[in-house]
Amino acid sequence: MHNFDPEIIKNDFPILNQKVNGKRLVYLDNGATTQKPNQVINSMKDYCLSSHGNPHRGAHQLSIKATEEYDLAKETVRAFINASSIEEIIFTKGATESLNLLALSYGMENVKENDEIVIAISEHHSNILPWQRVAKLKGAKLNYLYLNDEGRITTEEIKNKINDKTKIVSIAHMSNVLGTIHPIKEIVDYAHSIGAIVIIDGAQSTPHIKVDVQDLDADFFVFSAHKLMGPMGIGVLYGKKELLEEMSPFLLGGDMIEYVTEQEATFAPLPFKFEAGTQNVEGAVGLKAAIEYIKYIGIDNITEHEKKLTEYTMDKLLSIPYVNIQGPKNMENKAGIISFTIDDVHPHDTATILDSYGVAIRSGHHCAQPLMKYLNIPATSRISFYLYNTMEDVEQLIDGIKNVRKWLGYGS
Amino acid sequence: MDLNAIYTQLIMEHNKSSHNKRDLENPDIIERGHNPSCGDDITLELKLNNNTIEDASFVGHGCAISQASTSIMIDLIKGLSIAEALDLVETFIGMIKKEIIDDSELEKLEDAIALKNISNMPARVKCAVLAWHTLKEAIAKGHES
Numbered sequence: 001m002h003n004f005d006p007e008i009i010k011n012d013f014p015i016l017n018q019k020v021n022g023k024r025l026v027y028l029d030n031g032a033t034t035q036k037p038n039q040v041i042n043s044m045k046d047y048c049l050s051s052h053g054n055p056h057r058g059a060h061q062l063s064i065k066a067t068e069e070y071d072l073a074k075e076t077v078r079a080f081i082n083a084s085s086i087e088e089i090i091f092t093k094g095a096t097e098s099l100n101l102l103a104l105s106y107g108m109e110n111v112k113e114n115d116e117i118v119i120a121i122s123e124h125h126s127n128i129l130p131w132q133r134v135a136k137l138k139g140a141k142l143n144y145l146y147l148n149d150e151g152r153i154t155t156e157e158i159k160n161k162i163n164d165k166t167k168i169v170s171i172a173h174m175s176n177v178l179g180t181i182h183p184i185k186e187i188v189d190y191a192h193s194i195g196a197i198v199i200i201d202g203a204q205s206t207p208h209i210k211v212d213v214q215d216l217d218a219d220f221f222v223f224s225a226h227k228l229m230g231p232m233g234i235g236v237l238y239g240k241k242e243l244l245e246e247m248s249p250f251l252l253g254g255d256m257i258e259y260v261t262e263q264e265a266t267f268a269p270l271p272f273k274f275e276a277g278t279q280n281v282e283g284a285v286g287l288k289a290a291i292e293y294i295k296y297i298g299i300d301n302i303t304e305h306e307k308k309l310t311e312y313t314m315d316k317l318l319s320i321p322y323v324n325i326q327g328p329k330n331m332e333n334k335a336g337i338i339s340f341t342i343d344d345v346h347p348h349d350t351a352t353i354l355d356s357y358g359v360a361i362r363s364g365h366h367c368a369q370p371l372m373k374y375l376n377i378p379a380t381s382r383i384s385f386y387l388y389n390t391m392e393d394v395e396q397l398i399d400g401i402k403n404v405r406k407w408l409g410y411g412s
Numbered sequence: 413m414d415l416n417a418i419y420t421q422l423i424m425e426h427n428k429s430s431h432n433k434r435d436l437e438n439p440d441i442i443e444r445g446h447n448p449s450c451g452d453d454i455t456l457e458l459k460l461n462n463n464t465i466e467d468a469s470f471v472g473h474g475c476a477i478s479q480a481s482t483s484i485m486i487d488l489i490k491g492l493s494i495a496e497a498l499d500l501v502e503t504f505i506g507m508i509k510k511e512i513i514d515d516s517e518l519e520k521l522e523d524a525i526a527l528k529n530i531s532n533m534p535a536r537v538k539c540a541v542l543a544w545h546t547l548k549e550a551i552a553k554g555h556e557s
Contacts, residue, residue, distance in 0.1 A: 346475035348450055349419075352536060356415045364450045372451065378473050379451040407415055408476055409424035 004301040006390045012037035012293075013388055023358025026393040031176050031204060031337055031384030032362050033226045036290070040229055043289035044282045055281055056255055056272075066281050073284035074271070080291045081202075081221065082212040083238050087270040090244075091279055094235035095203040096126040098222035099170070101237060101250040101274065102199055103130030106220075107168060109248065113139035116165040118196075120145040120153060120182065121374045122175040125367040127201045131170060145171070146374065151178040151327030158183070158190050166196040173205035177366045177382065178327025179310070179337030181205065188217050197243065203227055207294075207386070208335050209303050213238050225283065229386075230290035234283030237274070244270050251276040297387060306336030306385045309394060313338060313383065316398045322405060322412070326380055336385035339366075342404055347381040353407050354381075357400035359393075417529040418536075419476065426480035426523075432487065434469045441554045444472075445546030447538050452478040456546045460554065463493050475539050477530065482543035484523045494551055500524075501544045507531070508541055 010016055013035050018025050027035060047069060053062030055070045074089050083089055092098045107130070111117060117131050121144045135142040143161050145153050162169060169191045174181050188198045197219040202211055207228035213221045220243070224235040239247075249256055249267055253276035258266040267273045294302065311331050317323045322343040328334040342350055347363035354361055362382045365372045372378060383397065405412060439457035446453045452474030459467040468486045473479075485504075489497045504524055506512035508531050518525055530540040 346473070346479075348452075348475035348536070348539065349477070352418070352533070353415060378453065407419050409419075409421075409428065 004297070004305055006305065006388055009297065010388045010390070012039065014038065016388060020358045020360070021356050023356075024396065026359045026389075026396045028383045028385065028389065028393065028397060029360045029362045030207075030227075030386040030389075031366075031382060033232070034207065034229045034386050035388070036229050036231070036286070037293055039293050040231070040286050040289045044231065044286045047282050047285040052282070054278055069288075070279065070281050070284050073288035076288040076291050077236055080211075080295075081206070081236075081238060082214050084214060085241060088238055088241050088244065090237040090239070090271045090274040091284060092222075092235050092237050092274075093233055093280075094224040094226070095201060095222045096224075096235075098220075098235055098237035099126050099199070099201065100130045102170075102220055102222075102239075103134050105247040105250045105274075106197075106243070107131065107134035108137065111135075111138045111140045111167050114165065115140045115167045116143050116163070117141070118143045118145060118161050118166050118169045118171075118191075120147070120171050120175075122147060122151070122177060122180070122368060122371045123170075123172055124176055124201065124203070125369070127170055127172060128370065131168075140167075141165075144370075147178075147180075150329070151175070151180045152333070153182055153187075155183075155186065158187055162187070162191055162194065162196065164194050166191065166194060168199065169196050170199040170201065172201040172203070173211075174202075174208070174335050174337075175327070175368075175371075176204045176337065177339050177368050177371055177380065179335045179339075179384075180328055181209070181333040181335055183333070184216055184218075192217065204337070205335070207302075208299075208306060210299050219243055225287040225290060228290050229293060231280075231283045231286040234280045234287055236287075241270065244274070249273050249276065253277045255279075302387045303335075305387060306389075307331055309385045309389055309391070310334070310336045310338060312391065313394050313397070316394070317401070320401065323401065326375060326377070338383045339380040340383070341377060341380055342401070344410060345404055345408055347379040349408060350381045350401075350404050353404045354397070354400045357396065357403070359397050359400045361397075414529075418533065420526055422484075422523060422526045423476060423480040426483040427476040429483060432469055432483045433471060435471060436467055436469050439469075441550045443546050443550035443553065445542050445549070447474075447478070447542055450475070450539070452539055452542055454478065454482055454543060454546060456482070456543065456550055458550055458554070460494075463495070465489050465492055465494065465497055470543070474542070475536075477527070477536055477539040478542050481524070481527055481540045484526070485543045485547065488522060488524060489547070494554075497547065498551060501548050504544050505541055508537055 051065035053066040055067040199220040200218045202223040206223040221238040226232040256276040326339040351363035436457040440460045441458040444455045454472035
């Protein structure tokens with residue numbers, strides 16, 4: 001695509017062409033989930049109409065077609081994040097399952113008593129709870145990287161918290177609350193220098209910025225399809241081959257085996273060792289179509305477009321005296337997510353009032369309760385952009401925000 | 413959705429008013445109520461005299477609807493017997509679930525009837541009922557001890 005035009009892109013998303021509460025729908029909850037273009041919806045429909053069978057199991061045509069579709073999807077993912085081999089790409093239910101797999105198959109096998117696991121205070125619950133479990137069961141310590149006043153992780157903090165006891169650093173590439181893009185390469189380099197491995201939660205970053213797992217030197221990298229215009233219920237675990245090979249399977253069952261006898265089993269080679277049971281092939285087909293759609297639009301165009309929208313929105317919000325933005329207030333290493341509060345108004349009331357203006361945003365703790373506690377706020381309202389959002393969307397949002405306090409009985 | 417039907421004068425007044433937001437001296441029952449998904453977090457305090465709720469208050473934070481609902485409930489239950497308070501809880505929850513549609517049955521809810529329209533906003537129902545569920549829990553625990 002030569003000219004990036006969100007108005008044209010919007011035509012690919014019929015769901016956005018509707019009214020909510022009598023107003024033009026403005027969908028700004030992309031951090032939670034994104035909408036699907038016709039290209040993704042049709043790909044899954046076509047698969048179900050022409051190619052559906054159980055992959056890897058049958059000698060008949062439909063099974064073969066399903067296998068081909070599944071393998072093609074995997075190759076598309078490999079190329080998208082620049083993994084070196086298809087064996088390093090494992091399909092899971094989503095980023096959450098990928099992180100749980102890592103906690104159980106890598107964490108439980110490699111973390112010993114008195115070892116340390118390092119995560120950031122801004123993590124999503126899905127990157128906190130699995131490590132709490134490993135730390136508890138293994139007698140290890142869970143250490144947190146804290147943020148500075150701008151919502152960023154400093155070099156000093158990295159060097160303070162990651163030490164020779166650290167075995168695993170598991171960190172979000174991008175904060176789902178603050179939009180901060182964390183200094184991943186610096187963290188990876190430092191962690192590797194003391195012998196720790198690094199898991200990157202790319203759930204928020206992969207849809208919006210270029211991801212190259214080899215360039216990041218990530219040991220593991222996870223993301224979900226539904227946050228990049230694909231279907232729910234499928235996600236990815238990337239792992240370095242030598243690490244994945246040493247790990248035990250997470251789930252046991254059909255299709256992940258080599259030989260099974262009454263008392264023993266040996267396991268299939270990568271990536272099938274980690275893919276027990278019948279897989280979500282239509283999900284894989286949808287994920288492939290979503291990645292192809294992103295390639296067609298251009299990930300750099302998406303990044304650039306969101307940056308413009310975010311910068312413009314932050315300028316507008318910063319000029320409203322009763323609006324407080326949490327996290328970075330400039331676009332340096334920040335993506336298209338803005339968390340804010342309004343004086344005297346609980347974020348839930350803000351979300352309800354904006355909904356009546358046709359604007360869909362998220363409010364609450366965003367599955368990041370430790371971060372809320374750290375910031376000393378109960379909740380925030382969150383705006384999160386994607387490629388189909390327009391300046392008109394921002395105007396409607398700002399118009400709604402300017403009315404929130406009035407509805408709650410304040411003068412302005 | 414008509415915001416006027418939700419954010420009414422009465423709700424606004426109770427949200428801003430702090431007359432029920434305080435700690436009691438030596439409360440007999442303290443019960444915390446929390447909506448984990450949204451962060452509404454209140455602690456209800458009750459002072460009993462035999463079977464009567466002599467005084468009640470709350471502390472904590474939450475959205476306008478949760479705060480107003482809690483404050484209105486406290487105004488209502490002061491001086492009531494535990495049985496009467498439980499009856500109000502059931503009536504209120506019945507109203508929000510649209511199980512009680514006879515307006516005369518709802519009359520005893522007095523100002524709490526202002527929250528009736530929340531039943532048309534599924535996303536906010538849990539905010540309105542938080543205090544009432546917490547009261548029920550509080551009384552149940554009070555009976556145990």
